[in-house]
Amino acid sequence: MGDIQNTDNIESNIDNNNNNNVSLESSSSSQNNNTNTTTTTTTTSVDNLQVGVLSISDQSTPTIETPNQQQQQQQDDNNRGVSNETIKASLDGLKHNSLKTTFPNSTNHQYIDVNTQWITNKLKERESEFTEKRGMSIFLGTWNVNGKKPSESLDPWLKDPSMSLQPDIYAIGFQELDLTAEALLLGDTTRSLPWEQHILNTLQGDYVKLLSKQLVGILLCVYVKKEHKPHIANVQSDIAAVGIMGMMGNKGGVAIRFSFYNTTICILNSHLNAHMDNVLRRNQDMKDISKNIKFINESSTDHSTINIFDHDQLFWIGDLNYRIPLPDNEVKEKIKKKDFYNLFLVDQLNQQMKAGAVFEGFQEPPISFAPTYKYDAGTEEYDSSEKKRTPAWCDRILWKTHKKAENVGILSYKRAELISSDHRPVSASFVIKIKVVIPDSKNRIYQEIVKELDKKENDSMPDANISTNMVDFETIKFMQPISKQLIFENIGQVIARFQFIPKLDETILCKPWLKISPLAGMMIPKEKVTIDLTIYVDNLTSGLFNINNNSTNSTNESMDDILILHLENGKDYFISISGKFQKTCFGNTLDNLVRYPHPIRNNLPIPPEQKKLSIPKELWRIIDYIYYNGLKEEGLFIKSGVTKEMELIRDCLDTAEPFSSISFSIHSMAETLIRFLESLVEPVIPFNMYQQALDASSSPLSCKTLVSHLPSVNYNVFFYLISFLIETLSNQKENDLKPDQLAIIFSTVLLRPSPQSQLSQFPPDATTVKKKADLILHFLISKDLIN
Amino acid sequence: MNNNNKIFQFKLVLLGEAAVGKSSLVLRFVRGHFLDYQESTIGAAFLAQTVCLNDTTVKFEIWDTAGQERYHTLAPMYYRGAQAAIVVYDIRSEDSFERAIKWVKELQRQGSPNIVIALAGNKLDLAAKRKVETAEAQQYAEENGLLFMETSAKTSQNVNELFVEIAKKLPKTPTTRPGSGRVAIAPIDNGNTGKKNKCCN
Numbered sequence: 001m002g003d004i005q006n007t008d009n010i011e012s013n014i015d016n017n018n019n020n021n022v023s024l025e026s027s028s029s030s031q032n033n034n035t036n037t038t039t040t041t042t043t044t045s046v047d048n049l050q051v052g053v054l055s056i057s058d059q060s061t062p063t064i065e066t067p068n069q070q071q072q073q074q075q076d077d078n079n080r081g082v083s084n085e086t087i088k089a090s091l092d093g094l095k096h097n098s099l100k101t102t103f104p105n106s107t108n109h110q111y112i113d114v115n116t117q118w119i120t121n122k123l124k125e126r127e128s129e130f131t132e133k134r135g136m137s138i139f140l141g142t143w144n145v146n147g148k149k150p151s152e153s154l155d156p157w158l159k160d161p162s163m164s165l166q167p168d169i170y171a172i173g174f175q176e177l178d179l180t181a182e183a184l185l186l187g188d189t190t191r192s193l194p195w196e197q198h199i200l201n202t203l204q205g206d207y208v209k210l211l212s213k214q215l216v217g218i219l220l221c222v223y224v225k226k227e228h229k230p231h232i233a234n235v236q237s238d239i240a241a242v243g244i245m246g247m248m249g250n251k252g253g254v255a256i257r258f259s260f261y262n263t264t265i266c267i268l269n270s271h272l273n274a275h276m277d278n279v280l281r282r283n284q285d286m287k288d289i290s291k292n293i294k295f296i297n298e299s300s301t302d303h304s305t306i307n308i309f310d311h312d313q314l315f316w317i318g319d320l321n322y323r324i325p326l327p328d329n330e331v332k333e334k335i336k337k338k339d340f341y342n343l344f345l346v347d348q349l350n351q352q353m354k355a356g357a358v359f360e361g362f363q364e365p366p367i368s369f370a371p372t373y374k375y376d377a378g379t380e381e382y383d384s385s386e387k388k389r390t391p392a393w394c395d396r397i398l399w400k401t402h403k404k405a406e407n408v409g410i411l412s413y414k415r416a417e418l419i420s421s422d423h424r425p426v427s428a429s430f431v432i433k434i435k436v437v438i439p440d441s442k443n444r445i446y447q448e449i450v451k452e453l454d455k456k457e458n459d460s461m462p463d464a465n466i467s468t469n470m471v472d473f474e475t476i477k478f479m480q481p482i483s484k485q486l487i488f489e490n491i492g493q494v495i496a497r498f499q500f501i502p503k504l505d506e507t508i509l510c511k512p513w514l515k516i517s518p519l520a521g522m523m524i525p526k527e528k529v530t531i532d533l534t535i536y537v538d539n540l541t542s543g544l545f546n547i548n549n550n551s552t553n554s555t556n557e558s559m560d561d562i563l564i565l566h567l568e569n570g571k572d573y574f575i576s577i578s579g580k581f582q583k584t585c586f587g588n589t590l591d592n593l594v595r596y597p598h599p600i601r602n603n604l605p606i607p608p609e610q611k612k613l614s615i616p617k618e619l620w621r622i623i624d625y626i627y628y629n630g631l632k633e634e635g636l637f638i639k640s641g642v643t644k645e646m647e648l649i650r651d652c653l654d655t656a657e658p659f660s661s662i663s664f665s666i667h668s669m670a671e672t673l674i675r676f677l678e679s680l681v682e683p684v685i686p687f688n689m690y691q692q693a694l695d696a697s698s699s700p701l702s703c704k705t706l707v708s709h710l711p712s713v714n715y716n717v718f719f720y721l722i723s724f725l726i727e728t729l730s731n732q733k734e735n736d737l738k739p740d741q742l743a744i745i746f747s748t749v750l751l752r753p754s755p756q757s758q759l760s761q762f763p764p765d766a767t768t769v770k771k772k773a774d775l776i777l778h779f780l781i782s783k784d785l786i787n
Numbered sequence: 788m789n790n791n792n793k794i795f796q797f798k799l800v801l802l803g804e805a806a807v808g809k810s811s812l813v814l815r816f817v818r819g820h821f822l823d824y825q826e827s828t829i830g831a832a833f834l835a836q837t838v839c840l841n842d843t844t845v846k847f848e849i850w851d852t853a854g855q856e857r858y859h860t861l862a863p864m865y866y867r868g869a870q871a872a873i874v875v876y877d878i879r880s881e882d883s884f885e886r887a888i889k890w891v892k893e894l895q896r897q898g899s900p901n902i903v904i905a906l907a908g909n910k911l912d913l914a915a916k917r918k919v920e921t922a923e924a925q926q927y928a929e930e931n932g933l934l935f936m937e938t939s940a941k942t943s944q945n946v947n948e949l950f951v952e953i954a955k956k957l958p959k960t961p962t963t964r965p966g967s968g969r970v971a972i973a974p975i976d977n978g979n980t981g982k983k984n985k986c987c988n
Contacts, residue, residue, distance in 0.1 A: 115846075116794050443839070450837045450844065457835050458817060469829040504864040562861065564830075573830040574858055 115453070120299050122449045123442075130441035131262050133433040137411065139167035140397050142269065142317040143418070143425035146377060147179035147217070149191075150198040157416035157425040158202050166206060167429060169260070170223040172199055173269030175319040176421075177217045184250055189214045196221060211256050213237035216249035218318070220269040222256050231436075233259045240292035242273070242285045253289035253318070255308055262435035266311040268293065270318040276390070279348050282321055283358040313408070313432055314400040316362065319423065322349035323392040324371065331390050332382060335370050343371070347393055362398040365413035365428055372415050372424040380419060397428040406433045462570040463492030464523070473535050473579030476559060478546075478586045478679070480647070481536040486575065488531055488565070490523035497522045497568040498529075511561045513541040514577060535559065535579055540755055542587025543681040546600075557581045584654050585618040586679040590713045593618065599656035614716045618653040622673045623724050625659055630666035631727065632734035637745055641671030677721075677749040684714050684721070687754035694751075697771040700778040704785045718750070722779045729780060739780040740773065747772035794837075795959050796846045800866045802894070803875035804886040805854035808909040811940035812875060813851045816950055821941050828853045831865050838947075838954040845954035847871070866894060871903045871953050876919065878908040878937060884919045891931060903956050905934035907949055912939040 141157055158170070178191035192214050199221060200209070208229055212221040224232060235258040243251035253270035272285040294305040308314055324331050324343055334343050344350055344367055352358045371391035374383040383389045395415075401407050409431035415424045467487040476482055490496040499520035500509045510516060515534040523529055537545065545557035563575040585593055585600045593616035598604045600618075630636055645664035649672045652659055659669075677684065685693050689706065696702035707718055725742050728735065751772045779785050801809040810828050815821055817836045832851040837844055850865045852858075866872060872894055876887040887906060894904055906928045908919060921937060928935030934952050938945040 119794075447839050450839060454817070454836050461833065503861060504867065562858065564861065564864075569833075571830055571832045572864075574853060574861065576857065 117300060119446070119449055119453065122452075123446060124299070126445050126449070127262060127435065130445050131435035131437050133406070134261075134436045135409075135431045136168040136260075136434045137165065137429060137431050138169040138171065138265075138315070139427060139429050140171045140173075140267070140315055140317050141425060141427040142173045142175070142319065142395050142397060144175040144271070144319040144373070144395060144421060144423035145195075146176050146421040146423065148377070148420045150194050151420050152418055154198060154202040154418070157418055157427055158199070160412060160427065160429055166225065168225050168228060169265075170199075170203065170207060170221075171256075171267040171269075171315065171317070172221050172223075173254075173267075173317045174219040175217055175269075175271040177214075177219045179217060183216050184248065187216075192219050195219065199223070210258060211235050211237055213239065213254045213256055215239040215241060215252050215254045216243075218249070218252060218254050218269055218271050220254040220256055220267065222258070222267060224260075228260070231261045234264075234298045236295045238293045238295060240289045242288050246288075251285065253293065255293045257295050257308070257311060260434055262437050263313065263432070264311040265313045265315075265432075266308045267315045267317070268308055270316065270320065272319070272321045274321045276323045276325060279322070279352060282348075283352060286320075286358050309400070309402075312402045312404070312435075314402075316359070316398045316400070317396070317428075319373075319394050320349060320396045321392075321394050322347060322352070322396075323394070324348070324390060326390065328388050328390040331371070335391060338370075340367055340370070344393075349393070349396060359398055359400075362400045364396060364398045365410045367393060367413065369413075369415040369426075372426055374422045375419070375424065377422050378419055380417075383422075395423055395426040397426060399430065408432045460494055461492065462490070462494050462496035462567045464496050464498070464567055464570075464573075465489045465491045466565065466573050466575070469574060470576045470578070471533055473559070473577070476535050476537060476579045476581045477647075478537055478542055478582070478584045478650075481534050482579075483532055483534040486531040486533065487528055488523070489528040490525050492570075493525060495522060495524055496570070499566050499568070501564050501566045501572075503562075503564065510563055510577070511559070513537050513544075513559065514561060516563065531565075533563075533577065535577075537581060537587065539587040539679040539681055542581075542584075542679070543589065545581040546583055546588045546592070546681075557583065582654075584650060585616065586650060586676060587681060588679075589681045590616060590684070590717060594713050599654060601654045602656070612713070615713070615720050616717070619673075619676065619717060619720070621653060621659075622649075622669060622676065623720070625669055626666065626673065627724065627727065630670065631731045633666050633670075634734065634736050636666065636728065636735045636737060637670050637674065637742065638737070639667045639670075641665065641668030646672050646675065674745065674749055677746070678752075683752045684717050684750045685710065686714065687752075687757065690751065690753050690757070693775055694768065694771045697775040697778075700782055700785060703775050703778045706775075707779075707785075721746070721750075722776075725780055726783060739777055743773040743777035743780055744769070747776040751775065793959070794844045794846055795957070796848065797870040797954075797957055798850065798868055799847045799871040799873065799953070800850045800852060800869040801873045801875060802852060802862060802866065802890045803854055803873075804877070804880070804883040805856070807854065807875045807877040807880070807883050807887075808940050809854060809873075809875050810851050812873070812907065812909060812938060812946060812949075813849055815940040815943050815946045817849070819943075821943075827855070829855070829858075831861075836950070838950055840951070840954055843959050845957060845959075847950065847954075862893075863897060866898050866902075869899060869902060870957060871905070872898065873905045873907050873949065873953070874933075875907045875909050876924075877910050878919050879910060879913055879916045881918050884908075884924065888927065891933065895931070901958070903934070903953055904931075905936065905949060905953050908935075908937040909940060911937045911944055912941045 139158070139160065143157070158172070160167075174192075174195060177195060178188070180188070180191070182188040183191065192212070196209075196212060196219075200207075200223075203223060206225060207223040208226050210222040210224050210229075210232065212219060214220075220237075235256070237254065237256045239249070239252065239254050241247050241249040241252035243249055251271050251273050253268050255266060255268040257264065257266040259265075268289070270285070270289055272282040290308055293308055295307070297304045297306045297310075324347055326334075326343075326346060331343060334340075349359070349364075353360075353362065353364075371393050373392050373394040374389045375381060376384050382391050397413065399408055411429035411431060413426075413428045415426050418425055465488075467485075467489075471484050471486065473482050473484060488498065497520075500516055502509050509519065513535055515532075515536065517532045517534070518529075521529050545559065557580065559577070559579040559581050561577040563577060565573040565575060567573075583600050583603065588600070593600075594613040595610070596606060597610055597613065597617075626636070642665065645662075645668035648662045649659070649664060649669060651657065652662060653672075685706075689709070693703075693706055696706045707715065710718060725746065729737060729739055729742065732738075748769075801813060803809050805827060808825075810832065811821060811825050813832070813834060814825070817834045828851055830853060834849050834851070835846065836849060837846045839845075850869070852862055852865050872890075874887045874890045874894070876883040891904060891906065894902060898904075906924060908921070908924050924937075925935055927933075934949075934956060936945045936949045936952070938949055940946060
């Protein structure tokens, strides 16, 4: 994982894993194991020791930190950094204090990030529409300094008289900058300071340092012209060690990447393994470094990483250590004759690249200078020691251009005659096409993309059509269900899931007298669903409409509701329900019925002086009719009535029409009696006396006491009804009725538990049924109980 | 990419008397078109639209509500959790302006704290039949800290501007969460009862 300079929403943390191959995933998992240590494991980073570090703020505006700020920063780091891990890191000796990054908990990631990601990707695809290409120059230098300290002017190397303009970017790499054990084992990087100061002095005041990064003796420093600094973003670095045991930093690579205007650039400085015979090892080094260096993909929200090849321009410099496999004297002979062509033909790097074994897709400018290794330090003589190492082009500069980017223009590729090291420094200058954003065009295209996204999002919302928003049930009668259908059709492009939802702060979807089916469902495009709405008023809900009072004087009571039919991820549909309930003596209360002298549908106001009736007139009419017309009827109360006839009878009761105006069987009237009693909102024996009644049922005397405590209207009704039933039983010979039959039939309607009560269970258990029947039976067989 | 890359999402609700042009304003803003005979909204329509400001991007999730008075009691379902509201009236109707004032008061009383309210006098294309003076509405808006604009969904005059002004006025705090004012499908209990999912922003 790479170091990151842009710390916006990214927590920095030291990675204490000495394996530089550590992947993002393992990094974050180690983070999870140490959740409490994230703020205490920061140690001094290489970068904080540098002078004039260019850091990128979260607005992507680079700022130069003053030395004071850096000291403060370092102080902060030290304060935070005293931890076991720090000490362990030092002792361990394999640490290079690479600042690793961790990410916020993935649960912080929101839907919006995905949108932003999509927009960013689209914008990238259309980059050419809002950028123009501008030629800029980059200077790359590499020098294996063999542990030497700066002693001679760098002008011959870094100042290129052939370039009419100063380079826009300088990338300078060193190898063997520090050969001490401290550097290798303790990560000491102080040796780089004089070199960096020397470079800054050479470049004078026109440049600012972007970043420098060091791995033991391998140092890479990137400088840019001051004018470019506001256009640089996402500066990151990473290291990869491939030295002793494949992990020590004596060999390896250091990379720095950044966005330069809208072009991404990656520069990698490496020191590959030495010796003539180690060609395959060097090839492998190159691949390992390529693979192990990773950066955070800052344009993504999903923690993905990019590698060195995911850049518009990639430059690879360094002591690659490839040799010329010819006898020493032959090489020196050819050098004298400046026959570089024939030497280059056998150059190991050239051979390996031609064979496709390493640096695939890379290019190198033509070499027109003598091998840069190995000299007797401080002289212009090639190696005169016993080892007599054959001269070689160890120090190279290569580049690779991303498929979509334009190729570079080569300005120069040469060596400089600095003699303090056993290598000569090498430099190359290129012109690269930099993509520069045209702000107006970018804004226009950004808006186009956002609009396109909005359009797609709106178009992909579910849409449906409902056949009507107003459902009028007109007249609704007691216990007569009425259904109406709605047709709901998916007229959108996507699957529509729907559901009726309650109103704000409510838990029920609709009024209790309304049933909706289905309550939820799904439609594929063009599919239709029929939604059934059924209104059914029974004695549980009729009380809402039936009670006469003086404030309303309409024959019928309004029934209204608004349903909310919700489409998932889409709109809501309101459906207004309306109807008029036709008042009836059914589903009413005894109290209301005895107070109201008029036919129930008449709805005249109650006269002020009106006395209560002793029993409901409707009950009197029913019983009176049966008394005169049906007492001797066989199967009275046993045989069923006819529904249609019972509805007609009910209408007569509610309107005071005479029964003579309709025709019906006596059984319909008998059942009407039972239904009337059953429909009472509260039964003749009120809910609050239900349990007492059950308890009293074993003793006739207790039953008598119980009944004497009934409210007066209820008592009247009970008395009247029992008297009538006794009269009925006196015709037993004709109607063949038994007291226990009648007791069972009437006890169920006279004695009911409250529907809200726990006693309410269906079907009732046999004991309860018997108790209820017993209660009535006492009155039917002991005539003196109600006198 | 140093601009536009932060998207802030806000819930916006349109309120106002029936037939003042709420849906027309939304459709002009979102789809860029206008229908002479826009069906009346019986329910609440949902659309998304993004406004690009210089430094930020504001995404509105817009709830267009039914204006008919019989649905008044359902309005809180839609303005609850809204960070912005456009209260619309018809410049040809005093009544609709009075109704708008009532909506503003209801929002100030029961809406989200710090809700950004815009007052929009719509049907500016019919200014010849104007009954509500600009100055009167302007003054009311100023006194109550509302954004104010006279708009025409038909000619598109001031429609984008209205949304842009709201977008500018909304606070772009890091805590602004991309929420959804939508009601999620909730499991059904039984019979006629269901659970209502709370809006999450």
